[in-house]
């Protein structure tokens with residue numbers, strides 16, 4: 001990869017990311033154990049299984065430490081997965097600026113589709129019809145035991161704080 005390569009990284013709340021990841025696996029393998037049981041190495045002691053990829057991927061600060069061995073931070077744009085949903089044009093504005101492009105994509109290109117529950121394009125490329133992302137994006141997540149969710153929030157907090165500090169952006173995942 002060229003040294004000047006720019007990287008665009010979309011990050012979302014690591015707890016929601018883990019549940020989303022699990023939801024995707026569940027859709028392909030309905031017989032897998034529950035999210036709650038996969039989360040812990042030992043449920044009694046509350047020891048989290050950081051070797052489970054769904055959990056491990058969300059430790060963004062650790063991954064960023066490795067990427068920074070190869071790329072300067074100025075070459076990486078961190079896009080908020082949450083703002084990509086609440087304000088897609090705003091987030092894509094940042095992407096266009098980062099790439100040195102004219103701001104072509106604006107608010108005018110999106111509408112909120114109530115059925116999908118997500119923003120969609122008013123017109124797909126090369127078509128006059130609206131376009132939403134497919135069925136595999138924006139799936140309903142299973143209900144997860146709130147105690148487990150809280151335990152994961154506590155687990156990720158220090159890594160999230162470190163990540164905010166490293167990127168200079170507060171993603172508001174608390």
Ligand SMILES: Nc1ncnc2c1ncn2[C@@H]1O[C@H](COP(=O)(O)OS(=O)(=O)O)[C@@H](OP(=O)(O)O)[C@H]1O
Pocket residue numbers: 019020021023024081084085118119120132133136137138139
């Ligand atoms: N506009 C719009 N429409 C639908 N979905 C949207 C949109 N913007 C962001 N998202 C979020 O994208 C999540 C899926 O993206 P992934 O990066 O996980 O996709 S991938 O399956 O790994 O390729 C997907 O995660 P889930 O909600 O867990 O399915 C969405 O929350």
